[in-house]
Amino acid sequence: QKEVEQDPGPLSVPEGAIVSLNCTYSNSAFQYFMWYRQYSRKGPELLMYTYSSGNKEDGRFTAQVDKSSKYISLFIRDSQPSDSATYLCAMSFSGNTPLVFGKGTRLSVIA
Amino acid sequence: DAGITQSPRHKVTETGTPVTLRCHQTENHRYMYWYRQDPGHGLRLIHYSYGVKDTDKGEVSDGYSVSRSKTEDFLLTLESATSSQTSVYFCAISESDSQETQYFGPGTRLLVL
Numbered sequence: 001q002k003e004v005e006q007d008p009g010p011l012s013v014p015e016g017a018i019v020s021l022n023c024t025y026s027n028s029a030f031q032y033f034m035w036y037r038q039y040s041r042k043g044p045e046l047l048m049y050t051y052s053s054g055n056k057e058d059g060r061f062t063a064q065v066d067k068s069s070k071y072i073s074l075f076i077r078d079s080q081p082s083d084s085a086t087y088l089c090a091m092s093f094s095g096n097t098p099l100v101f102g103k104g105t106r107l108s109v110i111a
Numbered sequence: 112d113a114g115i116t117q118s119p120r121h122k123v124t125e126t127g128t129p130v131t132l133r134c135h136q137t138e139n140h141r142y143m144y145w146y147r148q149d150p151g152h153g154l155r156l157i158h159y160s161y162g163v164k165d166t167d168k169g170e171v172s173d174g175y176s177v178s179r180s181k182t183e184d185f186l187l188t189l190e191s192a193t194s195s196q197t198s199v200y201f202c203a204i205s206e207s208d209s210q211e212t213q214y215f216g217p218g219t220r221l222l223v224l
Contacts, residue, residue, distance in 0.1 A: 006153075034212060043201055043215035044154070088154065098144065098169060099213060103153035 003027055006089055006102030015111050019076040023089035023102045026070065030091040030100075033065050035074045038086045038104065047087075048074065079109045114138045115216035117202050123222045130189040132219050134202030136182075142205040143185040144213060145169075145177060147198040154201065160185055192223045 006023045013019055021035075032051055036044035048063040050056045050072075056063045062075040072091075076083055089102040114137035124130050134143060144159040146169075156169030158177040166177050174196060176188045189196055199220050203213040 036215075041218075043217050046212050046214065049212050090154075098156050098159055099154075101154040103151065 003100050004089065004091060004102045007105055008103050010106040010108060012108045012110060013079055015079060015081060015109055017079050017109070019074075019079050019083070019107060019109075021074040021076075021087050021089075021105050021107070023072050023091075024070055025072075025091060025100075027093075028067070028070065029093050031094055032092045033063070033072050034090045034099070035061075035063055036088040036090060038088060040085075044088055081109050081111045084108045115202060115204055115214065117200075117216040117219050119219060120217065121220045123224065124192050125224050126193055127191050130192050130221065130223075132187045132200055132202075132221070134185040134187070134216060136185075136204050138204060138206075138214075139182060140204040140206050141182075142213075143179065144203040144205075145175075145185065145187045146201045146203065147171065147196075148201060148218075149198050157187065157200075192221075194223050197221060197223045 004025045035048040037047045038044040048061055050063050050065050053065045053067045060077045064073040086104040086106045088104040090099040092099050116135045118133045142161055145157040146154045147157055148154050155171045157171055157175050158166055158169055160166045160179045163179055178186045199218050201218045202216040205213045
């Protein structure tokens, strides 16, 4: 079992929809959780960063961490065509320990 | 790209030749990382550095070596390139001490024929 599982999609939604992206993980020692967005032929860019359990909101984006279920989510409200990208979840144990990434979910928002 | 540059951005080489990729940062961050990204595998860590001359192996380090003689530069070397090393290589940096976030460079596309 891979440490971090993420459905690769592709996921296609109409503009304005609420998008839910998810990752599950197996190692309960993970403490820090991130979501990265990667446009085609670009490097990943940090979107959301959360420590331990709980919710974090930033504009149209909400990140949720449920450590009891080993499950993290990213919600995108009022999705836009510019949100079309691959979304990568990542997590680490502590400090600057290396990140472990999911494979990414490819999202297309159709106008 | 948070003051990170990678060179070259694209490279085509032949099996058996040595290849060196460079990552340069202007942020004075302590930690630097090399990843490869392949379809079906996502991002996988090759090597990382936690200071000048301090490096450690990642998940997929076989066939790769690294060096860091200055804070700003982190070099990745393929001693004898193989077709399985065809990939997109990303460098990342992270701030020391407090933040558990990494910022990525633009990537290098390497094709080994």
